[in-house]
Amino acid sequence: MRRSMLFLPGNTPNMIIHGDSLGADAIILDLEDAVAPDEKDAARILVRNALQYQDFGRCETIVRINGLDTSEWQLDLQTLCPLQPDFIMPPKVGSAEDILKIDHYLSQLETQLHLPPNAVGLIALLETALGIENAFAIASASSRVKALFLGGEDLTADLHCQRTAKGEEIRYARSRLVCAARAAGIDAYDTPFTDVNDDEGIWEDAQFARSLGFTGKAAISPRHVKAINQVFSPSEKEIAYAYEIMEVIQAAKEQGRGAVSLRGKMIDAPIVERAKQTIAMAQALQEIGGSNYV
């Protein structure tokens, strides 16, 4: 279950030490934009040590490495892959070739480190017009790619438009990315809501992202995590409905009936699939203490 992914700058020990306490399902330890060029090495060492010595509990760890157009990304992977973070997040992925380039390098590293092939998973950050247009090719370029993640800030700069709270300017990119990810059978994550003082806006933005089909959403502020978790958690009503569907399906199966309806609505395969997803998520939530503390 990965509803929320919280960015933490890789050079802030006081934030990283609390990484697992901020409510996010995953933290993104950032070596890229949040870190000044002259602090890249310090951040890399700090993130390495945090992964080595700190217990992040149920919170997943993702490392955003430096871009493929820099001299840092290979050093990032050399330093951090031995610690096996849950995912590596390459930024500004523009094409399938970018993925293949990382894939090739990771395969070499895995051999050197005696890790199983494809041990290192990728969440590809798409934040250029080219990346969005190549979304499906990126998503299906390698089995390492487990999710696509939209970066709205860089994208709007590339699109030559203003980033707004309402987000009309990235509506196409959002839909295109979700569609590509789902077509490739992987997850899709929405861009962070960047106004940390807008406590209402985050709810609307997260609800809109969920309505488009995103799996979850990134956050740049811990204050946004709770809203994201709640929006991307199934409601009690949704959970109850999912169980009802599964009961009706089971009953129909026992009675040998093919066509099934619930309160006048046909229950077909996609609805059953969604119900299964909802129940799986509800069970995962139960394991971490229910939805009261999310």
Next chain:
Amino acid sequence: MSKVVASLQEAIRLCGLKDGMSISFHHHLRNGDYVLNMVMDEVSKLGIGELTINASSLFDVHLPLITHIQNRTVTKLCTDYVSAGIGRWISQGILQEPVEFRTHGGRPSDMLLGRTPVDIAFLAVPTSDTMGNCTGKVGKSACGSLGYAFPDAMCAKKVVVITDNLVDYPLQNWSIPETYVDYVVPVEAIGNPAGIVSGTTQITRDPVGLVMADLAAQVIRYSGLLKDGFSFQTGAGGASLAAAKFLKEIMVKEKIQGSFGLGGITGYLVEMLQAGCFQTLLDVQCFDLKAVESLRTNPRHQEISSIHYASPTAKSAVVDNLDVVILGATEIDVDFNVNVHTDSSGYLMGGSGGHSDTAAGAKLAMVIAPIVRARMPIVTDHVMCVSTPGRDIDVLVTEKGIAINPAQKQLKQRLSDAGLPVMDIAQLKQMAEKVTGIPRKVPRGDRVVANVIYRDGSLLDRVYNIP
């Protein structure tokens, strides 16, 4: 008739202040107070010495007091709280006799019982009439409630009111009546408004503080106490205020109508009153301008004395009807004993205030603290100083999870059932020590510099000098 005298020195002379007497002050002007220093300067000029000062709290604005101690004008202190600057001097052993620390409820109780007789009370008041009817609600130095000044007015043999807003007799809507007052001294300023109350008290923006506050609100929600008639006290610290904000959201959403909010009152509790979360606010002290304004204008916001607030020997006190209190701690041990007197180096930097009064009275006393503060684990094997006994603390809320006092089995079950992250307090200690290591014991001297007197008058603990 008028009780106005021309100068503070004349009032001191008329009261008959002599060597060895006890004089008292309240702390409603907090770190903006001019009056304690003003009085002590006059006393010093008169050459009077060996005095006991009984002050409900001492702030660093009162650091000139150190000179009066060095000159033996003052030889004994009784107080409920000291700021770090004065605390450091005490910890270094500046006084031969140990400081007596009481609680905000124990202080008035001991005054009324005659255990701590006061010869002269000097009351800084933002507005007084010529006969001594006075209030904190209006005036250029308005501080709101004068709750801690009531026992001083009632018990001292002589009472001097000092004001920077002298008005015609009779003042309407007074707090302390003329019946207790001997003399009224007008001065140019009793304090610096910037230090008396803050403009606004802000909730924390610290993400860890917000996580703790959210968890604290959930603990209250699932404690079984959050229902119509609910009563609540919280401090003015950032995380405590954030917990109040989250609690308000729950109460508004679930249409819960509480009974009262208590204590040091902030704008956040005022907002809860206005939102219908409480029927009334019972106010012993205002922390910000919004609270002062509310006390002045809203009849449902009621001033109370420290006796009414927390005295264990009053026929009844509000703390005994309190459902939930949120408290702080500099340390808490595995037996839930809490230290709010000393810092991690053993220096005095606080005091109980209403900590142990509310912990004793409330049905649910909750401490909020991060598992590591600065470089030290918050949970220890033994606190350096027991300010509030562990039997009165029910829950510790940290960013990593919550620990329930083993005596509260039902509460533990409720919170576990609600899916909250319940842990053993020793587990929280281990988590912190994994990051910080096990700290070495702080070296201390063998001289007692302070006695911590519990609200019932018994000796709870001793604080030793730092060599």
